[in-house]
Amino acid sequence: MSASNGTSLNVKAFIKKYTMVIALVVVFIFFSFLTEGRLMLAQNVSNLLLQNSYVLVMACGMLLCILTGGNVDLSVGASLCLSAALAAKLLQIGAPALVAILASLLVGALIGIWQGYLIGYIHIPPFICTLAGMFLFRGLGRVILDSRTISVSNETFLNLFTSYIQIPGLDENKHCVSALIIGIVVAIAVAVIMLMSRVRQKKNGYETGSLAAAIAKLVVIDALIIAYTYKLMNYKGVPVMLLWILVVVLIFAFITSSTVFGRYFYAVGGNEKATKLSGIDPRRVYFWAYFLMSFLAGLSGLLMVARIGSVDGNMGQSYEMDAIASCFIGGASAYGGSGTVPGIMVGALLLGVINQGMSIYGLSDMWQYVVKGAVLLLAVVFDVVSNHKTGKS
Amino acid sequence: MADYILEMKNITKLYPGVKALDDVNLQVERGEIHALVGENGAGKSTLMNVLSGTIPHGQYTGEIIYNGEECTFNNIHDSEKLGIVIIHQELALIPELTIAENMFLGNERKNSIGKIDWNKTHKEASEQMRRVGLKEKSTVLIKDIGTGKQQLVEIAKALSKNVKLLILDEPTSSLNEEDSKMLLDMLLGFKKEGLTSIIITHKLNEVAYCADKITVLRDGATIETMDNPTHDIDEERIIKGMVGRELTNRFPAREHHVSDEVMLEAKDWTVYHPVYTEKCVDKKVSFHVKKGEIVGFSGLQGAGRTELAMSLFGKSYGSHITGQEFIKGKEVHLKNEHDAIAHGLAYATEDRKVNGLVLEDSIAWNTTMARMEKISNRGIIDVQKENKYAAEFVDAMKTKTPSIQQAVGNLSGGNQQKVLLSKWMFAEPDILILDEPTRGIDVGAKYEIYCIMNEMVAAGKAVVMISSELPELLGMCDRIYVMNEGEIVAEFEAKEATQEKIMGAILSSDKKVQEEANA
Structure with a gap:
């Protein structure tokens, strides 16, 4: 085989592996031009993640559901509304912030136990069970709200989710040096972790990829982190909500990539019968997928009520679809068994960039739906065609 | 010269790694009943799939x-247009639709x-x-009639x-003696x-x-065609054709x-079908395996062997399981597969792709x-440890693969079996418990799997x-149990067992069942 052939293969493999990342970059550049750079303003960069906090968080749970075999949870938008409504109502009647938070998380957990039990142990098809949940929890949310909009004014509560990290003396509103410092520290930490794992792999005689590729990857990641925090520096600093999102995403990335528990989701989605015969109880796996999903919906309710500042009966409508779309755009298989947290984060960001880019550009709502639909379809068609995955053999 | 309705000449069909059919010839005279016999995997069904177009022209020679x-x-419609109809062992009927539909x-x-003419449909049905002598209304749902009647619906559909x-693949495998005889008599009538x-x-x-001629297939090749004009052919004669091959170094030497x-050890192990809970699949089966021993289970498909193995493996099959199970002399009550694995039991399925x-x-x-406990610490997987183990097994089993990261779906059957x-x-x-460990893999890989089995007992x-x-x-075995219709019907030491004795044991138990039914 000639060298040029080898290179072209490498390029092909690279494109295949990072298709969505490349798409994200292309879309971002495209909208930056279209909006004459407004997409890259510090405020917009900062808001990109915050606006999509619920998608980023719920996509993690949705990934688990989808991994078990392409199953989705339709109820999460409604669960989010119920959790948000409960928190707002409790705060309205004067309950402390902590009580409201715990109550909302508890409701998320209870919904999770309910649906996880029905789906895992009673074998109710997930689609139907969560469709029922969608009506049920939406209705309960409205009952709590009594068809009104409740706004939240509890400072402690709002600060816990929507404030920015600002160090007095060091930071000013338009120039928060702390953000950049945090960014540099994280960038160094990432470099150290990557280096150490590489050294450990070498020591144990485990195969490592090419050094150049590893360095290139590290440089890109660190540059992104520093560039991002630089933007944050110019707009109020590091938002607390970013930390909430990061905690969830990192935990779920760790669970799915590095734990036995996470491996179960892939196994069940890949071949449930073989998994069962390997001594793994698929019922438990389904239970946990839907439990964690609903719990995250509860958490997202808190994030959203804090960000918006009020709750009405329509809050969270079609949020489930955003979470589902992120997963499929991010490379989760529609038949289960494959998909990664970093992948779906890219999917969620891609959707987020498209949304925000279109909003800034001033494209009307209806066209935004058309574009979203087209992107989702394109991503899944690409996935199916490139991997020759089919539902039937 | 004979009037042949069908001649299949020099049919060869290759699957990756396996020669399913090797230069097979089949001649069927007009108006006869022609039986196709052979062991499992001899190529009978493949040959019929070639004939019906399920395996399209161009994929065989x-x-x-x-x-x-x-x-x-090119497909099943082409052959049906000419009046060739195949009825598969697993009936292709839709339970929620009526007989006529x-x-x-x-x-x-x-x-x-283009509207369906229901009057005509029901009249013709x-x-x-x-x-076919089916006394039901044509508006009855398939799920509401028994297997025997469903078989008749298939035949009526063919008519x-x-x-x-008409090609019938194991038409009587799920029928009782009475229904079987009725079906055969009907075929004789149609003849x-x-x-x-x-x-x-x-x-x-x-x-x-019922057969006028009998063609024997073995290892994908036609062995012989026998005449049976007076319908009294000696069964031993057919068995000899089916199994009569020489054993030459196809197995590694055993210590x-x-x-x-x-x-x-299992005592009086009885298992019922998980869905049709009145159907007994294993009746009071008792057997044991000793340390360092390979014990074989022989029998036809549907004899209850897989069901026995899976029900012993943490009740992964069946309902109303009764009897006693002992592991290393202690009675155990295995709750599930995980429990079974924890007790040192393993079940390698017959269907590696599905199960x-x-x-x-x-x-x-x-x-x-x-057993992910072995590669994890407090639930966190040590990927390097995992890869090390995987690489060791690839080496030890001589699994042919470019990398341990290869998806097993891309491996050949033999290599998949090694991964299993x-x-x-x-x-x-x-x-x-190894269920059909060499099914669908080539001779070379079989030999390697036999070697692995010898290492296990060593x-x-x-x-x-x-x-x-x-x-x-x-x-391969030290001892062989023979099962038929959910029961152990014979046990042989390897030294005294022969293929004829084993087939004989199955057939004589069939006769016994038949006689009991007649009595």
Whole structure:
């Protein structure tokens, strides 16, 4: 085989592996031009993640559901509304912030136990069970709200989710040096972790990829982190909500990539019968997928009520679809068994960039739906065609 | 010269790594009942799939001459157009539809604007049902009638297609004696009307009863065609054709490792079907395996061997399971598969693609799946440890793969089987139940798997080997149980067992059942 052939293969493999990342970059550049750079303003960069906090968080749970075999949870938008409504109502009647938070998380957990039990142990098809949940929890949310909009004014509560990290003396509103410092520290930490794992792999005689590729990857990641925090520096600093999102995403990335528990989701989605015969109880796996999903919906309710500042009966409508779309755009298989947290984060960001880019550009709502639909379809068609995955053999 | 309705000449069909059919010839005379016999995997069903167009023209080599013309079928519709209809062992009926709807499925009786003509449908359905002696209304749902009647619906459906050559794949495997006889008599009746039939069956008494000619297939090749003009052919004669091959170094030399310690024992183990809970699949089965012993289970498909193994493996099959299970002399009550693995039991399935492996996952992931405790610490997977184990097993099993990260779905059957065995070896069991461990893999890979089995027993494990291939049971086992219709009907030491004795045991128990039914 000639060298040029080898290179072209490498390029092909690279494109295949990072298709969505490349798409994200292309879309971002495209909208930056279209909006004459407004997409890259510090405020917009900062808001990109915050606006999509619920998608980023719920996509993690949705990934688990989808991994078990392409199953989705339709109820999460409604669960989010119920959790948000409960928190707002409790705060309205004067309950402390902590009580409201715990109550909302508890409701998320209870919904999770309910649906996880029905789906895992009673074998109710997930689609139907969560469709029922969608009506049920939406209705309960409205009952709590009594068809009104409740706004939240509890400072402690709002600060816990929507404030920015600002160090007095060091930071000013338009120039928060702390953000950049945090960014540099994280960038160094990432470099150290990557280096150490590489050294450990070498020591144990485990195969490592090419050094150049590893360095290139590290440089890109660190540059992104520093560039991002630089933007944050110019707009109020590091938002607390970013930390909430990061905690969830990192935990779920760790669970799915590095734990036995996470491996179960892939196994069940890949071949449930073989998994069962390997001594793994698929019922438990389904239970946990839907439990964690609903719990995250509860958490997202808190994030959203804090960000918006009020709750009405329509809050969270079609949020489930955003979470589902992120997963499929991010490379989760529609038949289960494959998909990664970093992948779906890219999917969620891609959707987020498209949304925000279109909003800034001033494209009307209806066209935004058309574009979203087209992107989702394109991503899944690409996935199916490139991997020759089919539902039937 | 004989009037052949069908001649299949030099049919060869290759699957990756396996020669399913090797230069097969089959000649069927007009108006006869022709039986196709052979062991599991001899190529009978493959041959019929070639004939019906399920395996399309171009994917095999050779000629099909039907009514004097060469045929190139691309799908099942092409062959049905000419009156060749195949009825598969697993009935292709839709339970939620009526008899009439099923009968004309894909072939609906329509009026000029394309609306289904229900009057015509039910009238024609009733006519065909009368021909096969099915006394039901054509509006009854398939799920509400028994298997025997469903079989009749299939035949009526074939008749409605104006069948000239009817192929029946194991038509009586799920029928009782009475229904079987009725079905065969009906075929004999149709023969008088000029219908030609090819019947695939394991039940040699049925062959003798109804077939005019018998073609024996073995290892994908035609062995011989026998005449049976007076319908009294000696069954022993057919068996000899089916199994009569020489055993020459197809098995690695074995040392004797059997110790006295009994590793696994079942007493009066009785299992019922998980869905049809009144159907008993294993009746009071008792057996044992000793340390260092390979014990074989012989029998036909549906004899209850897989069901026995899976029900012992943490109740992964069946309902109303009764009886006692002992592991290393202690009675155990295994709750589930995890419990079974924890007690040192392993069950390597007969169907590696459906029940054994996660095809889209890597060799490494599949290898460690049944015992991830070994590669994890507090639930966190040590990927490097996992890869190290996987690489060791790939080496030890001589699995041919570019990398341990390869998805097992991309491997050949033999290599997939090695990954399946790796998975269960990795779980460090004391007792391994291997269900058809060499099914669908080539001779070379078979030999390697036999070597692996020998290593298992040399390492002090007990092995239960379920196989439908008599030669490999004789070549590998220390002791052989013979099962039929859910019961153990014979037990042989390897020294005294022969293929004829085993087949004989199955057939004589069949007769016994038959006599009991008649009495």
